[in-house]
Amino acid sequence: MESSQLVKVFGLLEATADRPEGRTLADLAAEVSLAKPTAHRLLKTLVALGYMERCGNGIYRQTPAIKRIVTGDDDRRLVQVAEPFLKQLHEQTQETVNLGVLRVGRVVYLHVLESPHPLRRIVNPNMTDPFACTALGRAIVAHLPADRQQFLLNTTPIERRTPHTVVEMDALKQILVQTKELGYAVEENQTDLGVMCIGVPVFDGTEPMAAISISLPTLRATPERIPELLASLQATAKELGEKVRFRYAESPPLEV
DSSP states (O other): OOHHHHHHHHHHHHHHTTOTTOEEHHHHHHHHTOOHHHHHHHHHHHHHHTSEEEOTTSEEEEOTHHHHHHHOHHHHHHHHHHHHHHHHHHHHHOSEEEEEEEETTEEEEEEEEOOSSSSOOOOOTTOEEEGGGSHHHHHHHTTSOHHHHHHHHHHSOOOOOSTTOOOOHHHHHHHHHHHHHHTSEEEESSSSTTEEEEEEEEESSSSEEEEEEEEEEGGGOOTTTHHHHHHHHHHHHHHHHHHHHHHHHHOOOOOO
């Protein structure tokens, strides 16, 4: 993004920072000295990225994602709340368990519990992967509103990580449709050869705030075992989502 465009974006963010009730397009355009079409285009991008929301009455307001990128509180709190649930899932499955969030088209691994087996995928916390080839990313993006989903598909580079990585746009769209219908995502040999990953979204309301996944070598991903792993994963995601909604509503800001 050009520096002039960046200045305009920050102008819109500053103009809505202390207005939780939101502001109209005309109001924002006037304050930031933008033409309405320009303001609308920039606001549309911020909405697609999840940093602003457009209410039914044409009002634009910031989402909690803005606070997250400024303070990091939400990520730290999410890890704190999720850790006991992830540990239980890890003990049940003895496979690598991942907690990830979507950041500008990439999955960020916030917390990883590695499998005790010698043969496993190694993932470091804060490592990132493209959303399109990961079960975590697909589980999140499949449940986003259509405009945000399309924006991510249009603006995120699709990387071919292995010979099996799906990079065709129509095929990716179909995968996202199927993922939403099933409620979970599966990828095999698309991020790393010899690895399967099953991902399930974690909802804090109507949209996913994160996803959790189980990664394991394809040698251990037997047809008999997959349903058991999926059931444990879905139960954990449901319990975590309920806990997150309660804790976020009740918890004070984290101390830094």
